[in-house]
Amino acid sequence: MSVTEIDLAPARGQSMPAVQEAEASAQTDQFITFKVGAEEYGVDIMEVREIKGWTQATRLPNAPTYVRGVINLRGTMVPIFDLRARFGGGETEVTKTHVVVIVRVKERVIGILVDAVSDILSIDRSTVQPVPEMDGAEDAKFLCGLVSIEDRMVALLTLDRMFSLDRVDQKSLSAAELQN
Numbered sequence: 767m768s769v770t771e772i773d774l775a776p777a778r779g780q781s782m783p784a785v786q787e788a789e790a791s792a793q794t795d796q797f798i799t800f801k802v803g804a805e806e807y808g809v810d811i812m813e814v815r816e817i818k819g820w821t822q823a824t825r826l827p828n829a830p831t832y833v834r835g836v837i838n839l840r841g842t843m844v845p846i847f848d849l850r851a852r853f854g855g856g857e858t859e860v861t862k863t864h865v866v867v868i869v870r871v872k873e874r875v876i877g878i879l880v881d882a883v884s885d886i887l888s889i890d891r892s893t894v895q896p897v898p899e900m901d902g903a904e905d906a907k908f909l910c911g912l913v914s915i916e917d918r919m920v921a922l923l924t925l926d927r928m929f930s931l932d933r934v935d936q937k938s939l940s941a942a943e944l945q946n
Contacts, residue, residue, distance in 0.1 A: 793890055793891055793892070794888045794889060794890050794891065795810060795811075795888075795889055795891060796810070796811040796812075796886060796887065796888050796889070797809060797810060797811060797886070797887050797889060797920070797922060798811050798814050798817075798867065798883065798885075798886055799883070799884040799885045799886075799887055799920055800865075800867060800880040800881070800882060800883045800884055801880065801881045801882050801884055802849050802850050802853070802855070802880055802881055803850060803855060803881065805921065806884055806918055806919070806920045806921070807849070807880075807920065807921050807922070807923050808887065808889075808913070808920045808921070808922045808923065809867070809869060809922075809923050809925060810925075811886065813869045813870055813871070813925055814867060814868070814869055815868045815869060815870055815875065816868045817865055817866070817867050817868070817883055818839075818865065818866050818868065819862070819864075819865055819866075820860050820861075820862070820864040820865060820866060820879070821837055821866075822837075823835030823836060823837050823846045824836050824837070826845075831848075831851050831857060832847055832848050832849075832851035832852040832857075833845060833846070833847060833848075834846040834847065834848050834879060837866075837877065839868065839875075839877075842875060844868065844875055844876060844877050845876050845877070846866060846876075846877040846878075846879055847876060847877065847878050847879065847929070848879045849878050849879060849880055850879075850881075852928070858879055858881075860879070863881070863882060864879060864880070864881060864882070865879075865880060865882060865883055866878065866879055866880075867880055867883070869925055871925045871926055871929045872926055874929070876929060887913075887915065887920070889913055889922075893913055893914075894910075894911035894912070894913055894922065895911060895912045895913070895914070896911060896912075897909045897910075897911060897912060897921075907927055908923055908924055908927055908928040909921050909922060909923060909924065910922050910923070910924040
């Protein structure tokens with residue numbers, strides 16, 4: 767199944783009283799989950815702008831291996847980051863089933879290449895477990911928690927830490943931002 771776009775608006779016809787809805791939203795967060803290899807990750811649904819099928823990105827000179835290049839998204843040059851490569855798993859062999867999750871990180875719009883979108887989860891904040899400290903696990907700083915759902919574990923990403931300008935090679939973003 768190829769995902770070209772997903773509507774992130776709430777389903778019509780599903781409503782709860784205003785007080786109940788406010789209480790529920792104060793205790794739960796929604797996450798879009800996706801696969802990268804055998805691992806499942808989630809990002810806050812409020813950071814996701816759209817999900818689109820893979821289109822070839824234009825490579826940028828001297829960019830890190832995890833930067834696939836840029837795409838033109840309705841007149842905006844969007845840098846595409848290969849999440850598998852970003853986590854040290856090598857460059858993704860892209861197929862028609864791969865998707866790009868377009869997210870807003872602070873004032874920037876970026877795309878992250880993932881294997882497939884899994885689900886939209888409503889997660890009670892009390893079920894989020896802290897990430898255990900591991901020696902030399904620099905990438906663990908990109909996680910804000912872990913959630914066990916049935917027989918699977920979902921690692922929740924903190925995109926502003928992962929893609930902060932002091933972490934991401936300035937050259938790889940500069941070329942894309944100059945074209946905007």
